[in-house]
Amino acid sequence: MTIRFCALAAFVMAAVVALLGVFDPVMAAMGHSAPGQMIMQDAATPIAEEIHSFYDFVNIIIIAIAVFVALLMLYVMFRFRESANPVPSVTTHNTLLEVAWTVIPIFILVAIAIPSFKLLHNQYSYPKADLTIKATGNAWFWSHAYPDQGIEEFVSTMLDDATTAQLRAEGKDAPRLLAVDNEVVVPLNKVVHVLITSNDVIHNWTIPAFGSKVDAVPGRVTATWFKATKEGVFYGQCSELCGLNHAFMPIAVRVVKDDVFAQWVEAKKSGDDAKVKAVIGAAEQDLKSRKVADASAAR
Numbered sequence: 001m002t003i004r005f006c007a008l009a010a011f012v013m014a015a016v017v018a019l020l021g022v023f024d025p026v027m028a029a030m031g032h033s034a035p036g037q038m039i040m041q042d043a044a045t046p047i048a049e050e051i052h053s054f055y056d057f058v059n060i061i062i063i064a065i066a067v068f069v070a071l072l073m074l075y076v077m078f079r080f081r082e083s084a085n086p087v088p089s090v091t092t093h094n095t096l097l098e099v100a101w102t103v104i105p106i107f108i109l110v111a112i113a114i115p116s117f118k119l120l121h122n123q124y125s126y127p128k129a130d131l132t133i134k135a136t137g138n139a140w141f142w143s144h145a146y147p148d149q150g151i152e153e154f155v156s157t158m159l160d161d162a163t164t165a166q167l168r169a170e171g172k173d174a175p176r177l178l179a180v181d182n183e184v185v186v187p188l189n190k191v192v193h194v195l196i197t198s199n200d201v202i203h204n205w206t207i208p209a210f211g212s213k214v215d216a217v218p219g220r221v222t223a224t225w226f227k228a229t230k231e232g233v234f235y236g237q238c239s240e241l242c243g244l245n246h247a248f249m250p251i252a253v254r255v256v257k258d259d260v261f262a263q264w265v266e267a268k269k270s271g272d273d274a275k276v277k278a279v280i281g282a283a284e285q286d287l288k289s290r291k292v293a294d295a296s297a298a299r
Protein backbone atom coordinates (compact mmCIF):
# COMPACT_ATOMS: atom_id res chain seq x y z
CA MET A 1 0.00 0.00 0.00
CA THR A 2 2.78 2.41 1.03
CA ILE A 3 4.68 1.77 -2.19
CA ARG A 4 1.56 2.57 -4.19
CA PHE A 5 1.12 5.84 -2.27
CA CYS A 6 4.75 6.81 -2.88
CA ALA A 7 4.32 6.11 -6.58
CA LEU A 8 1.18 8.27 -6.69
CA ALA A 9 2.94 11.09 -4.81
CA ALA A 10 5.86 10.93 -7.23
CA PHE A 11 3.44 11.03 -10.17
CA VAL A 12 1.62 14.11 -8.82
CA MET A 13 4.92 15.92 -8.22
CA ALA A 14 6.18 15.03 -11.69
CA ALA A 15 2.91 16.36 -13.16
CA VAL A 16 3.32 19.68 -11.29
CA VAL A 17 6.92 20.03 -12.46
CA ALA A 18 5.91 19.18 -16.05
CA LEU A 19 3.07 21.73 -15.89
CA LEU A 20 5.48 24.46 -14.77
CA GLY A 21 7.81 23.43 -17.60
CA VAL A 22 5.01 23.83 -20.15
CA PHE A 23 4.56 27.44 -19.08
CA ASP A 24 8.26 28.19 -19.45
CA PRO A 25 8.08 30.04 -22.80
CA VAL A 26 5.78 32.80 -21.48
CA MET A 27 8.25 33.53 -18.69
CA ALA A 28 10.82 34.58 -21.22
CA ALA A 29 10.24 38.38 -21.15
CA MET A 30 13.21 39.99 -19.42
CA GLY A 31 12.98 42.78 -16.87
CA HIS A 32 9.21 42.68 -16.49
CA SER A 33 6.39 40.15 -16.29
CA ALA A 34 4.77 38.80 -19.45
CA PRO A 35 1.08 38.10 -20.14
CA GLY A 36 0.22 34.63 -18.82
CA GLN A 37 3.37 34.42 -16.76
CA MET A 38 3.08 31.84 -13.99
CA ILE A 39 6.03 32.36 -11.67
CA MET A 40 8.82 34.84 -11.05
CA GLN A 41 10.69 36.99 -13.54
CA ASP A 42 14.02 35.72 -14.82
CA ALA A 43 16.82 36.45 -12.36
CA ALA A 44 19.36 39.09 -13.39
CA THR A 45 21.61 39.03 -10.31
CA PRO A 46 23.26 36.24 -8.27
CA ILE A 47 21.04 37.13 -5.28
CA ALA A 48 17.86 36.79 -7.39
CA GLU A 49 19.12 33.41 -8.62
CA GLU A 50 19.64 32.32 -5.02
CA ILE A 51 16.13 33.53 -4.12
CA HIS A 52 14.71 31.48 -7.00
CA SER A 53 16.54 28.29 -6.00
CA PHE A 54 15.38 28.74 -2.41
CA TYR A 55 11.82 29.30 -3.68
CA ASP A 56 11.99 26.09 -5.78
CA PHE A 57 13.42 24.12 -2.84
CA VAL A 58 10.70 25.28 -0.41
CA ASN A 59 8.02 24.64 -3.04
CA ILE A 60 9.11 21.03 -3.45
CA ILE A 61 8.83 20.55 0.32
CA ILE A 62 5.40 22.24 0.40
CA ILE A 63 4.08 20.12 -2.47
CA ALA A 64 5.45 16.92 -0.94
CA ILE A 65 3.83 17.68 2.45
CA ALA A 66 0.50 18.68 0.87
CA VAL A 67 0.40 15.52 -1.27
CA PHE A 68 1.42 13.31 1.67
CA VAL A 69 -1.27 14.75 3.99
CA ALA A 70 -3.96 14.59 1.29
CA LEU A 71 -3.18 10.95 0.48
CA LEU A 72 -3.01 10.05 4.17
CA MET A 73 -6.44 11.57 4.75
CA LEU A 74 -7.92 9.77 1.77
CA TYR A 75 -6.41 6.49 3.02
CA VAL A 76 -7.77 6.99 6.53
CA MET A 77 -11.23 7.92 5.23
CA PHE A 78 -11.36 4.82 3.05
CA ARG A 79 -9.60 2.27 5.27
CA PHE A 80 -11.37 3.18 8.51
CA ARG A 81 -14.86 3.88 7.17
CA GLU A 82 -17.68 2.52 9.31
CA SER A 83 -18.63 -0.37 6.99
CA ALA A 84 -15.06 -1.69 6.78
CA ASN A 85 -14.16 -1.00 10.40
CA PRO A 86 -17.30 -1.29 12.57
CA VAL A 87 -15.42 -1.50 15.90
CA PRO A 88 -13.22 1.58 16.30
CA SER A 89 -9.80 1.30 17.89
CA VAL A 90 -9.42 2.76 21.39
CA THR A 91 -5.67 3.38 21.03
CA THR A 92 -4.75 6.84 22.35
CA HIS A 93 -0.94 6.78 22.40
CA ASN A 94 1.79 5.55 20.11
CA THR A 95 5.23 6.60 21.28
CA LEU A 96 7.02 5.90 18.03
CA LEU A 97 4.46 7.88 15.99
CA GLU A 98 4.50 10.79 18.42
CA VAL A 99 8.29 11.01 18.35
CA ALA A 100 8.23 10.78 14.55
CA TRP A 101 5.67 13.54 14.05
CA THR A 102 7.68 15.82 16.32
CA VAL A 103 11.18 15.05 15.07
CA ILE A 104 10.50 14.90 11.30
CA PRO A 105 8.99 18.43 11.17
CA ILE A 106 12.01 19.70 13.16
CA PHE A 107 14.33 18.23 10.51
CA ILE A 108 12.22 19.80 7.75
CA LEU A 109 12.36 23.24 9.44
CA VAL A 110 16.13 22.97 9.94
CA ALA A 111 16.52 21.96 6.27
CA ILE A 112 14.61 25.14 5.32
CA ALA A 113 16.36 27.38 7.87
CA ILE A 114 19.91 26.64 6.69
CA PRO A 115 19.57 27.92 3.08
CA SER A 116 17.22 30.67 4.32
CA PHE A 117 19.82 32.13 6.73
CA LYS A 118 22.53 31.73 4.09
CA LEU A 119 20.42 33.77 1.65
CA LEU A 120 19.67 36.46 4.26
CA HIS A 121 23.36 36.67 5.07
CA ASN A 122 24.28 37.10 1.40
CA GLN A 123 21.59 39.76 0.92
CA TYR A 124 22.82 41.80 3.85
CA SER A 125 26.60 41.40 3.52
CA TYR A 126 27.46 44.23 1.19
CA PRO A 127 30.40 43.63 -1.15
CA LYS A 128 32.60 46.68 -1.84
CA ALA A 129 30.64 49.14 -3.98
CA ASP A 130 31.70 50.05 -7.53
CA LEU A 131 28.88 52.58 -7.70
CA THR A 132 26.51 54.13 -5.16
CA ILE A 133 23.11 55.51 -6.08
CA LYS A 134 20.70 57.45 -3.91
CA ALA A 135 17.01 56.70 -4.46
CA THR A 136 14.30 58.87 -2.94
CA GLY A 137 10.60 58.03 -2.83
CA ASN A 138 8.19 60.90 -3.32
CA ALA A 139 4.39 61.02 -3.56
CA TRP A 140 4.27 59.72 -6.31
CA PHE A 141 7.48 59.33 -8.25
CA TRP A 142 11.08 58.27 -7.67
CA SER A 143 14.12 60.47 -7.91
CA HIS A 144 17.71 59.23 -8.17
CA ALA A 145 21.14 60.79 -7.72
CA TYR A 146 24.75 59.64 -8.26
CA PRO A 147 26.67 61.57 -5.58
CA ASP A 148 30.13 60.15 -6.48
CA GLN A 149 29.67 60.92 -10.19
CA GLY A 150 28.35 64.42 -9.51
CA ILE A 151 24.96 63.65 -11.05
CA GLU A 152 22.33 65.72 -9.31
CA GLU A 153 19.00 64.24 -8.31
CA PHE A 154 16.76 63.60 -11.34
CA VAL A 155 13.10 62.61 -11.39
CA SER A 156 11.78 59.44 -13.06
CA THR A 157 8.17 59.88 -14.14
CA MET A 158 5.98 57.10 -15.54
CA LEU A 159 5.21 57.43 -19.24
CA ASP A 160 1.51 57.73 -20.06
CA ASP A 161 -0.39 55.11 -22.07
CA ALA A 162 -0.28 57.07 -25.33
CA THR A 163 3.51 57.44 -25.14
CA THR A 164 4.18 53.77 -24.30
CA ALA A 165 1.79 52.69 -27.09
CA GLN A 166 3.65 54.92 -29.55
CA LEU A 167 7.06 53.59 -28.42
CA ARG A 168 5.85 50.01 -28.78
CA ALA A 169 4.57 50.86 -32.27
CA GLU A 170 8.13 51.99 -33.03
CA GLY A 171 9.35 48.54 -31.98
CA LYS A 172 10.66 49.56 -28.57
CA ASP A 173 10.04 47.61 -25.37
CA ALA A 174 8.03 50.13 -23.36
CA PRO A 175 5.76 48.21 -20.98
CA ARG A 176 2.64 50.06 -19.87
CA LEU A 177 2.73 51.38 -16.26
CA LEU A 178 6.44 50.52 -16.04
CA ALA A 179 8.38 52.59 -18.58
CA VAL A 180 9.72 55.94 -17.30
CA ASP A 181 11.21 59.07 -18.87
CA ASN A 182 14.54 59.11 -16.98
CA GLU A 183 15.92 55.63 -16.33
CA VAL A 184 18.53 54.74 -13.75
CA VAL A 185 21.61 53.53 -15.65
CA VAL A 186 24.14 51.13 -14.11
CA PRO A 187 27.18 49.24 -15.43
CA LEU A 188 27.08 45.50 -16.13
CA ASN A 189 28.70 43.09 -13.60
CA LYS A 190 29.44 45.87 -11.10
CA VAL A 191 28.39 46.01 -7.46
CA VAL A 192 25.85 48.81 -7.06
CA HIS A 193 24.77 50.01 -3.63
CA VAL A 194 21.43 51.81 -3.47
CA LEU A 195 20.82 54.14 -0.53
CA ILE A 196 17.10 54.62 -0.15
CA THR A 197 15.04 57.23 1.66
CA SER A 198 11.72 59.03 1.33
CA ASN A 199 10.53 62.61 1.27
CA ASP A 200 7.05 61.95 2.62
CA VAL A 201 5.46 58.56 3.35
CA ILE A 202 6.90 55.03 3.31
CA HIS A 203 7.56 53.76 -0.21
CA ASN A 204 9.49 50.69 -1.33
CA TRP A 205 12.27 50.44 -3.93
CA THR A 206 11.81 47.13 -5.72
CA ILE A 207 13.31 45.44 -8.77
CA PRO A 208 12.06 41.83 -8.84
CA ALA A 209 14.66 40.58 -11.35
CA PHE A 210 17.44 41.85 -9.03
CA GLY A 211 15.90 40.39 -5.86
CA SER A 212 15.91 43.93 -4.41
CA LYS A 213 13.07 45.13 -2.21
CA VAL A 214 13.67 47.74 0.47
CA ASP A 215 11.41 50.21 2.27
CA ALA A 216 12.04 53.92 1.72
CA VAL A 217 11.41 55.46 5.13
CA PRO A 218 11.26 59.24 5.70
CA GLY A 219 14.09 60.43 7.96
CA ARG A 220 16.04 57.19 7.55
CA VAL A 221 18.43 55.69 5.03
CA THR A 222 17.95 52.05 4.13
CA ALA A 223 20.03 50.17 1.58
CA THR A 224 20.21 47.33 -0.88
CA TRP A 225 22.83 46.12 -3.32
CA PHE A 226 22.84 44.27 -6.61
CA LYS A 227 25.24 43.07 -9.27
CA ALA A 228 23.39 42.87 -12.56
CA THR A 229 24.75 40.12 -14.78
CA LYS A 230 22.45 40.73 -17.75
CA GLU A 231 22.12 43.74 -20.04
CA GLY A 232 18.73 45.34 -20.62
CA VAL A 233 16.08 47.32 -18.77
CA PHE A 234 14.71 45.95 -15.52
CA TYR A 235 11.50 47.33 -14.08
CA GLY A 236 9.99 47.51 -10.63
CA GLN A 237 7.17 49.31 -8.85
CA CYS A 238 6.75 50.95 -5.48
CA SER A 239 5.85 48.00 -3.25
CA GLU A 240 4.59 49.71 -0.11
CA LEU A 241 1.00 50.96 -0.21
CA CYS A 242 1.75 54.68 -0.12
CA GLY A 243 -1.35 56.48 -1.27
CA LEU A 244 -3.33 57.71 -4.25
CA ASN A 245 -0.85 57.08 -7.06
CA HIS A 246 1.02 54.18 -5.47
CA ALA A 247 0.50 52.08 -8.59
CA PHE A 248 2.00 54.73 -10.86
CA MET A 249 5.54 55.22 -9.57
CA PRO A 250 7.63 52.60 -11.39
CA ILE A 251 11.41 52.23 -11.35
CA ALA A 252 13.42 51.41 -14.48
CA VAL A 253 17.07 50.36 -14.26
CA ARG A 254 19.05 50.05 -17.48
CA VAL A 255 22.12 47.80 -17.32
CA VAL A 256 24.78 48.74 -19.87
CA LYS A 257 28.42 48.05 -20.67
CA ASP A 258 31.13 50.06 -18.87
CA ASP A 259 31.92 52.36 -21.81
CA VAL A 260 28.24 53.20 -22.37
CA PHE A 261 27.90 53.96 -18.66
CA ALA A 262 30.87 56.33 -18.80
CA GLN A 263 29.34 58.14 -21.81
CA TRP A 264 25.98 58.34 -20.07
CA VAL A 265 27.57 59.81 -16.91
CA GLU A 266 29.30 62.51 -19.01
CA ALA A 267 26.09 63.36 -20.88
CA LYS A 268 23.97 63.35 -17.73
CA LYS A 269 26.46 65.53 -15.84
CA SER A 270 26.47 68.12 -18.58
CA GLY A 271 22.66 68.18 -18.54
CA ASP A 272 22.58 67.48 -22.28
CA ASP A 273 19.30 65.54 -22.63
CA ALA A 274 19.73 65.01 -26.38
CA LYS A 275 23.12 63.39 -25.79
CA VAL A 276 21.71 61.20 -22.99
CA LYS A 277 19.01 60.02 -25.40
CA ALA A 278 21.58 59.37 -28.13
CA VAL A 279 23.80 57.30 -25.78
CA ILE A 280 20.81 55.22 -24.60
CA GLY A 281 19.47 54.84 -28.14
CA ALA A 282 22.83 53.61 -29.45
CA ALA A 283 23.19 51.16 -26.53
CA GLU A 284 19.67 49.85 -27.14
CA GLN A 285 20.36 49.38 -30.85
CA ASP A 286 23.67 47.63 -30.13
CA LEU A 287 22.04 45.23 -27.63
CA LYS A 288 19.21 44.48 -30.08
CA SER A 289 21.59 43.67 -32.93
CA ARG A 290 23.69 41.44 -30.66
CA LYS A 291 20.53 39.59 -29.55
CA VAL A 292 19.48 39.10 -33.18
CA ALA A 293 22.99 37.81 -34.02
CA ASP A 294 22.90 35.43 -31.02
CA ALA A 295 19.44 34.15 -31.99
CA SER A 296 20.50 33.44 -35.57
CA ALA A 297 23.72 31.79 -34.37
CA ALA A 298 21.68 29.55 -32.07
CA ARG A 299 19.44 28.46 -34.96
Ligand SMILES: [Cu+2]
Pocket: 137, 202, 203, 204, 238, 239, 240, 241, 242, 243, 246, 249
Ligand atom coordinates in the same frame (compact mmCIF):
# COMPACT_ATOMS: atom_id res chain seq x y z
CU1 LIG B 1 5.15 54.64 -3.10
